[in-house]
Amino acid sequence: MVNFYIGIDFGTSGTRSITINSQGTVVAQTQFPFPPFTDTWELVSLWKTALFDVIQQIPLHFRRQIDAIAINGTSATVLLCDPNGIPLQSPILYNDSRAVTVLELLKKIAPPDHIVNSATSSLAKLIWWLTAETTNTKPQKSSVCYFLHQADWLAFLLHGKLGISDYHNSLKLGYDVENLTYPNWLINGLQSLTNLELLKLPDVVAPGTSIASITSEIAEQLQLPKACVICAGTTDSIAAFLASGAKIPGEAVTSLGSTLVLKLLSNIPVNNIKYGIYSHRLGDLWLTGGASNTGGAVLRQFFSDLELENFSRQINPNYNSNLNYYPLIKKGDRFPINDPELLPRLQPRPDNSVEFLQGLLEGIAKIEAQGYQLLQQLGATPLTQVYTAGGGAKNPVWTAIRQRYLNVNMVNSIHTEAAYGSALLAINRGIGV
Numbered sequence: 001m002v003n004f005y006i007g008i009d010f011g012t013s014g015t016r017s018i019t020i021n022s023q024g025t026v027v028a029q030t031q032f033p034f035p036p037f038t039d040t041w042e043l044v045s046l047w048k049t050a051l052f053d054v055i056q057q058i059p060l061h062f063r064r065q066i067d068a069i070a071i072n073g074t075s076a077t078v079l080l081c082d083p084n085g086i087p088l089q090s091p092i093l094y095n096d097s098r099a100v101t102v103l104e105l106l107k108k109i110a111p112p113d114h115i116v117n118s119a120t121s122s123l124a125k126l127i128w129w130l131t132a133e134t135t136n137t138k139p140q141k142s143s144v145c146y147f148l149h150q151a152d153w154l155a156f157l158l159h160g161k162l163g164i165s166d167y168h169n170s171l172k173l174g175y176d177v178e179n180l181t182y183p184n185w186l187i188n189g190l191q192s193l194t195n196l197e198l199l200k201l202p203d204v205v206a207p208g209t210s211i212a213s214i215t216s217e218i219a220e221q222l223q224l225p226k227a228c229v230i231c232a233g234t235t236d237s238i239a240a241f242l243a244s245g246a247k248i249p250g251e252a253v254t255s256l257g258s259t260l261v262l263k264l265l266s267n268i269p270v271n272n273i274k275y276g277i278y279s280h281r282l283g284d285l286w287l288t289g290g291a292s293n294t295g296g297a298v299l300r301q302f303f304s305d306l307e308l309e310n311f312s313r314q315i316n317p318n319y320n321s322n323l324n325y326y327p328l329i330k331k332g333d334r335f336p337i338n339d340p341e342l343l344p345r346l347q348p349r350p351d352n353s354v355e356f357l358q359g360l361l362e363g364i365a366k367i368e369a370q371g372y373q374l375l376q377q378l379g380a381t382p383l384t385q386v387y388t389a390g391g392g393a394k395n396p397v398w399t400a401i402r403q404r405y406l407n408v409n410m411v412n413s414i415h416t417e418a419a420y421g422s423a424l425l426a427i428n429r430g431i432g433v
């Protein structure tokens, strides 16, 4: 009997699934784009529909031989549920900053410089729920409720065990990923706000850990084997990193999308809140990184994708334009320069569009190199190899320019989809790095 594995990615615009065989070859891909919604309450049923739909679209002959499933969600998208897993409130999405109102309270609970000190952290959202003034947003005070991340809840729909999470999703809740425990400051802080007999924080396991077999009811409904294992999940950006194939300390993935995101696999964790740098645990290793506001969105301000392709072809990547740009759409950057007042530097602008584009590509490449330098200065394992994901990955001239600044081996990722990374978690039943 051949085994297959499903990775499911809940991204910002829709759900995708990738089914692979035990060699990692993709055999099926399905998707469910999210329709526009007016109220986040609608997402509860939409996510369930999307989950079941992307599985049901997988051809039956693969579905009947699925060995394991893992799901990634968007980081810091959270829910509060009753003991049956029924959401009590509308979910709060990853980018929802309503919890800005609890930052002062959060400061009294969390250590300074901790990643949870942000209006969009999972902990800020939990505290917002616990303290919100309006009664219809307050969790019931007299009955048990479970705090879950999106990926936890979706996996629960398949395995039926409530209250389990992974240490990627739980990082922004304040879970101590070095010591694999909830820290005292978190427990004490929450205890000062609520009855912890009633508020259930998830039990945290390593991403990819087998949680349980799918429930027989759902197995029947989705025509999956009864023995199909549901694994602990991860976040979307880590799933995308896992998809790249980077495994060894010193290997990194640069995402050249609308913004520039760097991720470097390191032997030791690196955290620096000033630059927005933090580290996720990956087995015995650490995935550290940062995000700059520079990136493809600046290119898109000046060029269409077709122009980017045509003009890039005319650039000689070995020659330096000497245009010293810091491409930004608007003022301010956090990493590798932490300065909210930093102005975009896009002058002087040559008449020749090819030369201008070269200046932009070089400017972004320099920021990338500076970013990796900063991570290494702060203690990360030295950079040896860079994989590339995102829209800019398909530009070989840019890769050659970046190679000049980075001076390491450049590799094109074969897989960049988060769903593929989750499927690998399902094969490995854990973090396989």
Ligand code: ADP
Binding pocket: 256, 257, 258, 259, 295, 296, 297, 298, 299, 300, 305, 308, 309, 312, 389, 390, 391, 392, 394, 395, 398
């Ligand atoms: P995101 O998901 O972050 O919106 P994508 O990974 O889809 O971004 O990448 C889109 C970006 O890729 C756009 O901002 C665009 O400027 C850039 N892009 C598209 N084609 C090219 C190209 N040939 N060379 C460089 N950048 C490109």
